[in-house]
Amino acid sequence: MKPFLISLLICLASCQSWTKNKNNELDSKALASIASFDLDEEIKNCEAQLNRVVPKLKDLTKHPRLIETNETEWKEISNGRLVWTSGFYPGILWYMYDLTKDPKWKNEAIKRTEVFEDFKTINEHHDIGFMMFPAYGNGFILGNKKEYKDILLTSAKSLASRYDPNVGTIRSWSNKMHPRWQQHITIIDNMLNLELLFWASKNGGDQRYYDIAVKHAETTMANHFRPDYTSWHVIEYDTLSGDVLNRHTKQGYADDSRWSRGQAWGVYGYSMVYRETGDKKFLDFVVKLADRYLELLPEDYVPYWDFDVPNKEMEERDASAAAIVASGLLELSTLVQDKNKQKQYYDAAIRMLESLSSDKYSGVGKADSFLLHSTGAKSLGHEIDVALIYADYYYIEALDRLKKMGTYN
Numbered sequence: 583m584k585p586f587l588i589s590l591l592i593c594l595a596s597c598q599s600w601t602k603n604k605n606n607e608l609d610s611k612a613l614a615s616i617a618s619f620d621l622d623e624e625i626k627n628c629e630a631q632l633n634r635v636v637p638k639l640k641d642l643t644k645h646p647r648l649i650e651t652n653e654t655e656w657k658e659i660s661n662g663r664l665v666w667t668s669g670f671y672p673g674i675l676w677y678m679y680d681l682t683k684d685p686k687w688k689n690e691a692i693k694r695t696e697v698f699e700d701f702k703t704i705n706e707h708h709d710i711g712f713m714m715f716p717a718y719g720n721g722f723i724l725g726n727k728k729e730y731k732d733i734l735l736t737s738a739k740s741l742a743s744r745y746d747p748n749v750g751t752i753r754s755w756s757n758k759m760h761p762r763w764q765q766h767i768t769i770i771d772n773m774l775n776l777e778l779l780f781w782a783s784k785n786g787g788d789q790r791y792y793d794i795a796v797k798h799a800e801t802t803m804a805n806h807f808r809p810d811y812t813s814w815h816v817i818e819y820d821t822l823s824g825d826v827l828n829r830h831t832k833q834g835y836a837d838d839s840r841w842s843r844g845q846a847w848g849v850y851g852y853s854m855v856y857r858e859t860g861d862k863k864f865l866d867f868v869v870k871l872a873d874r875y876l877e878l879l880p881e882d883y884v885p886y887w888d889f890d891v892p893n894k895e896m897e898e899r900d901a902s903a904a905a906i907v908a909s910g911l912l913e914l915s916t917l918v919q920d921k922n923k924q925k926q927y928y929d930a931a932i933r934m935l936e937s938l939s940s941d942k943y944s945g946v947g948k949a950d951s952f953l954l955h956s957t958g959a960k961s962l963g964h965e966i967d968v969a970l971i972y973a974d975y976y977y978i979e980a981l982d983r984l985k986k987m988g989t990y991n
């Protein structure tokens with residue numbers, strides 16, 4: 583029997599209750615269903631999906647972004663400079679290459695990555711990190727494409743140019759595109775873009791990139807979170823004094839509600855910041871974020887699109903948030919020292935993956951995506967209960983992390 587199955591069965595025997603207990607450990611029914619998660623099978627499922635999808639996606643100037651509700655095929659949109667999702671499809675291909683070592687995935691990943699080298703100069707928004715790191719970063723790290731280094735370093739320079747020392751954060755959005763806010767806007771999503779800066783500072787880039795990433799994480803930690811360790815989506819800062827002017831949302835249900843994917847970016851982002859800095863204050867903080875997130879989850883561990891939307895049972899889920907957190911928690915389970923916490927986060931991540939791979943959320947046999955039932959921006963009236971390319975990206979990243987953790991084979 584596989585070691586991870588044994589440990590789960592041991593735990594199963596020691597768990598008494600059906601619901602999560604006060605330590606947020608998994609209930610016995612949940613554990614029984616975890617034992618049915620088969621990583622190798624799921625990797626095969628994802629590869630079969632990609633084998634069918636790749637021949638359909640011929641236009642290199644576009645990338646798959648979403649599959650509308652009840653449709654089966656990806657809607658492709660242009661790899662535009664303003665399109666934050668451009669890098670996720672190449673990123674998925676890099677992970678499939680890493681999981682299988684089949685050169686056909688590497689060739690496909692290279693083809694889909696190298697079409698947007700020009701985006702390295704994007705300085706009109708923060709999403710350059712989301713765009714370039716899954717594509718070029720994964721190519722460098724997983725595909726040994728060392729020639730991507732300069733592209734990544736230029737990308738980091740572009741991102742760092744948005745840092746404002748008066749505020750202590752990177753300016754996420756341009757005011758022109760988001761006229762509700764007049765001054766310096768930082769969103770919780772921005773945490774993910776810091777990985778590009780950390781990478782660059784270790785790979786020949788300016789050491790200032792490290793300092794900027796750390797300062798951004800510190801300022802965000804101080805201002806972006808409520809006393810219950812949940813985050814607002816958008817903060818507007820005074821450009822001169824750096825004071826917080828207001829705290830709002832764009833994609834959440836309400837300014838004061840807890841937008842699920844925002845919470846996911848926080849859990850993933852601060853796990854990564856601790857991995858990169860080793861600064862214990864970030865570990866202590868992300869443990870609080872993760873514990874709060876887990877407390878808020880419904881039984882199947884896939885959140886509704888906002889934790890505070892009324893009449894939740896009538897509302898859509900956001901599988902993308904679950905995939906992001908599953909990947910983040912796998913990492914966090916390797917960073918915390920406490921054995922119980924390691925196990926708690928590992929088990930919770932597996933529970934999320936098991937749920938996402940179940941018939942309820944899987945795209946297998948129904949559509950061209952790995953996952954269904956994500957919600958991009960319900961408050962803006964679009965991407966409601968759809969498949970989203972970034973849900974698939976963080977899902978396959980989680981599979982890759984799990985495989986590398988070696989708890990599985």
Ligand code: GLY
Binds near residue numbers: 666833843
């Ligand atoms: N970073 C954009 C989003 O989470 O929708």
